[in-house]
Amino acid sequence: MMRWLLALFISFHTWASTSDSVAFFYGQHQPLAEMTFYPGVVVQPDHISAEELKWLNERGIKTYAYLSVGESDAKDAKGLKVNASWQSQIMDQTSTRWKNHLNTRAKELKARGFYGLFLDTLDSYQLLPQDQQPVQRQALLAAVQSLSEQFQHHLILNRGFELLPWLKGQAERVVAEGLLSHFNPEDNSYKGTSQADQQWLSAQLNTAKALGFAVQVIDYAPFAKRAAMAQQIAKAGFAPWVTDGHLLTWGSSELTPVPRRVIVPFDSTLKPLINTQVHQRLSTLIEYLGYLPDYIDISKEPLPPADKALFAGVVVWAESAAFYRPELVSWLEKVQGKLPELLLGEIPQSPALLAGLGLNLQSLSPKGPFSQTEMASWLKGETALSLKNLEPYSATLAEGAEALISIKAGNGEPVLQGARTDKGAVVLSPWLIDALPLEENRWLINPVALLQKGLGLPPIPAPDVTTESGRRLFTLHIDGDAFPSRARFPGQPFAGEVMEKQIIEHYQLPITVSVIQGEVGPTGMYPKQSPQLEAIARDIFTKPYVEIASHTYSHPFFWSQIAGREKLTEQDTEYGFHLNIPGYNKIDLTKEIDGSIDYINERLAPKDKKVVMMLWSGDAAPGPVALAHARKMGVLNVNGGNTVMTRDNPSLSEIWPIGRPEGDLLYQVYAPIMNENVYTDLWHGPYFGFRRVRETFDITGHPYRLKPFGLYFHFYSATNPAGLQALRDDIGYVLSRPNTPAHLSHYARMAKDFYFSALARDAKGDWLLSSKYLRTLRLPKALGYAQLDASQGLAGATEDGRYLHVVNGDARFALAASASPRKPYLVSANVLLKSWQLPGKVAFKAWQKADLILANAEGCRFVSDQGPSYGGQQKDRLTEFSLPEGDFAGHLACGTQQ
CATH class of the missing domain: 3.40.50 (Rossmann fold)
Structure with a gap:
């Protein structure tokens, strides 16, 4: 009997599996990523937080909440009889108090955002004396129908086979335990069911099917036997879920999880x-x-x-x-x-x-x-x-x-x-x-x-955030520091002006630009210059390749202190706790985060753009409260970490991870690679020191590609000719190598999603990836090669077969010792894929002139929906296509398709 559960049903990937299983998990640590492979999951209600529920809803996941209809475990409950197996009270369905309890509980669950209800203990009335059962059954039916009406018939039933003829159309699904096995809690053993029991339950489930309900079997087995048992249940015609007897570990359906x-x-x-x-x-x-x-x-x-x-x-x-x-x-x-x-x-x-x-x-x-x-x-x-x-x-x-x-x-x-x-x-x-x-x-x-x-x-196919479309990702982002500083150029222009003309406009690459409100705003440090500074910022933010970020209100230097990780006094700092803004003496997180974002959106951003990122300042080590402010404002967050390596110190020990959790689904995403500050002795010189970031690029790219090309700098790089030239040299270095430009927000979404992606295997041994934003899998050599012709969700693979190009976050593919694809596939490109269906729609974004290399594409052409078509240049077995920058939507025409 299932007790005090919360059912969570999620939107099913159209390709991922033919399974219609509901997963059951009663543990405390919710495996949200693994849940995304299934149309539903049942969890203990006290073990899911509001943010986890929100996460599921944002993924389009239907959530069904547990409600015990026939019994109560409450200490003050007074029922008609005690269920000796569970020491719970079998409740009187005709009781006004019990009816009110069910309705009140249902309203609470609906208010929390659940899509429907999972109704348990529907058979408990059958433990009452025979003469009491008819009236209890009728009252129970009325209760279920009332709950069904409240939730638009989105109900899941645990058994209740006698009630099903009267509940047709009132519920969606029926589940039952113990088709092939059952669990004995007295000695923690697993026992097989009798042939007679199997036949009886199969008949009941088939009757439920005939009435229009989706049906499922939940069985119990040791870990090593679960996958085989699940396949046996599936062959019997029922959706399976096989797990441990206490439902505290993750189970198997037609899919076997890959532990990550x-x-x-x-x-x-x-x-x-x-x-x-x-x-x-x-x-x-x-x-x-x-x-x-x-x-x-x-x-x-x-x-x-x-x-x-x-x-x-x-x-x-x-x-x-x-x-x-x-x-x-x-x-x-x-x-x-x-x-x-x-x-x-x-x-x-x-x-x-x-x-x-x-x-x-x-x-x-x-x-x-x-x-x-x-x-x-x-x-x-x-x-x-x-x-x-x-x-x-x-x-x-x-x-x-x-x-x-x-x-x-x-x-x-x-x-x-x-x-x-x-x-x-x-x-x-x-x-x-x-x-x-x-x-x-x-x-x-x-x-x-x-x-x-x-x-x-x-070795497993590794979700990878360093690479997109087969080339190393390239991001640029600017912290707002020194936007108002005067640059050492004729006329002493503001650093913001120099950066706009010499870097932002010159390269027209996707770039994330932030400002500090207290530096450019009218109530900040430079009120007289504010009109000029705001005008420069507005002009920068109108550029189509610029995305907008905040670098806070006053540039707090010590987020670790704000988070309570360390204690500092004014004497411990060289320059206080934040910028010296008149009248601002104590850090206010609402002003720093919420207020600075609102300021930029209202005064600096064009009407069709908003702030999308918070770039942390100072030690860039925010705690959960600061991260929650950013999440509430609907922005991503980046900065922090301390990845900086040169030939003087080429150690893997100096490379920080992708990000850090701070509880309640809060994550800080670290900057891929540190900024020019650490390469120039805190901007004391040498001012050309940022050239050494290229050493970091090399070391983090080989023998393990651990980071993308991440160029992270401040406006003060534009105050000094040597600093500006170093920045130009760094950009030129990256552009001379295979790369895929993207906004920092694009990287941040993938980086966070790394922690919410999952792998599984199906009955044939195929691999499945479930993700939302990840676009690359890195395949260890030991696993062989992806069989691209029969894959789903993959646009192709690099020539060595190591990087697989995932189109929309999900993929399914087989592996073999060798690769011999016959159909056209993408080898590498400098574009961000939106769609790749052959035959079918191809769509992508190119921030520069698009360069795509395909295999098995001799004689093929990219045909735009707007009319133009583009042929390629053959180079051995590969074909290279060149298309204009911008958004492309069309198809790849090959052979008779032309």
Whole structure:
């Protein structure tokens, strides 16, 4: 019997699956991304937040709320009988009080935004004496019909087979448990059902089908048996959902989930997530491999169950012994062997846990001097550790484990520092990051190999935000700082004027431009110059390739302090907490965010454009309150992170992840690469230092493409000829290489959606991607090649087969050891695809002259809906097409289609 649930039904991708299954999930951590593969999901009502419900609604997802019609668990409930199985009251359907309760509850759920109701306990009246049942049945029917009217017949019924003839047209769906198996809660076992029970339930479900209801079976099985059981149910003609007996893990239908989440515990009482090593150093590589760091603040929330359908592993990077709370150690011991574990840094006092990962910890500390004797060849990092003054843990190898790092003590005895088993791996402190002078760091081990071979993350098609249409994405954005500054050019023009003429208008690339209200507005720092400054800003914002952003009201310098992560006094700062705006002495987030956006929209933006982004200022580390303000205003947010690498410090440890969660579905998206400030010694010079961003582009592009071409700068780059020339050189550098220009908001949407994308496999083994904004999948070589001719949602792949071009966020494809597509497909382009159907509609946006390279397209032509057509130039097996910049809508005509 299903109790106290909330049903959530989502719009079904037209291509994604023939499944009509409803998913059931009672856990606390809502897997929203995985939910998007299904027409519905049932969750516990107390486990979904208003923002999660809003997210589902914004995805066009129908939401059905649970309502128990026949029983109550309330302490003060007085029914006709107790249901001994659940210790709940079977309620009197003729009771005015109960009728009022149902109507009140239904109104509350409708007010919250639910689309319909999932009605449970419809059979409970059958537990009453026989002579009471007719009147109860009639009253129950009246209650269901009343609820149906309130929700326009959007009801889901749990069983209630005797009622169905009278409820035809009053509800949409019927679900029932236990066709092939059932769960025994007394001993947590799974039992098969009898042939007679299967025949009876099949007959009932087929009768429901004949009455016009959609029907579904929910069965229970251990993880390893779910997919096969789901297929068996589907062959019987019913939509399947197979999960665990408590419905706390993600189940299977015709689709089997691909676990992408990696549990990453942190403790905000010791260190906020943004300051942790695991976030700053390792999450980038977890994301590169296509996985999601699922951060759990162990000081505030429980750790989830070991759900193999959702979670690919656990990473714990402990920076102090205090990190290992007893509940964390207990949880790690419990899930060991169920999920792969990677323990880094400090280690817990749990001999059993450590032995499972290959270490037997010794009580006596080893004595030096030490010498390294062995490190697995695949684990070697960017530098070697100096063993001078080393105070290592002392450990020996556990039985059946493989040594990863071993040093020799002064007495010649080996001392283990890292090991792995089939349950995961452990690497002890300090064998992770070597902190060098001048704030430089190096990996002592290979973090990518450690995740792949130590944690055991298998290769998967990786959602990728660095690339679009096969070429590295190119974004430009300007922080508003120094817009009013005088530039060192004849006549001393404002920096805003110089930037407009020399960069914005000259290149006409998609660019995100922000201003600081307190710098350009009439009540700010320069009221006399404000009319001129506002006029310049208005002119910039009219450009069709410019999107508008706010850089706040007063440019707060210390968002971490605003968020409560650190405490500063005026003496701790060189220049206060914000710009020195007359009469503004205390930071007001409403004024900084909401007010600055309203100011730009009302005074500076043209009528057909609005602010679309908030670009964070100062340390660019906003907390949840600031992020919530931006979300309330309907804008995306970017900036922060600290990705900056040069040939002097070419370490993967300096590359930040895509973004950071701040709870309640709030995300900060980090700037892909840092701005000219950090390349010019905080704008103290050399002013041409921003040229070195090209070194960062190279290092973040090979051997792993970790970031797009992201040019991020301030208006003060236009105040100095050297700074302006460096900016020109950087733009020229990118334009001389394959790239796809796009607005920063385009990147930000993809970046956030990275955390809400999901993978699955169908019964044939095909891969499915569910997303909204992601446009690229990166395919590891180990997986082979996508079979493009039979794929859906893919426009093509790069010539090496590694980058797959996703058209509208969703894709379905098979993989094989080789690729031999016969139909035309896109190899690469500098355009943003809107549609790619062959035969059918092709549409895209080109911010520059469009350059498209196709395979198998000899003799083909792009034919515009406006009339013109464009042939291509053949280059070996590829055909290159050149089309005007702008929006293209038409089709690709090949052979007889012409």
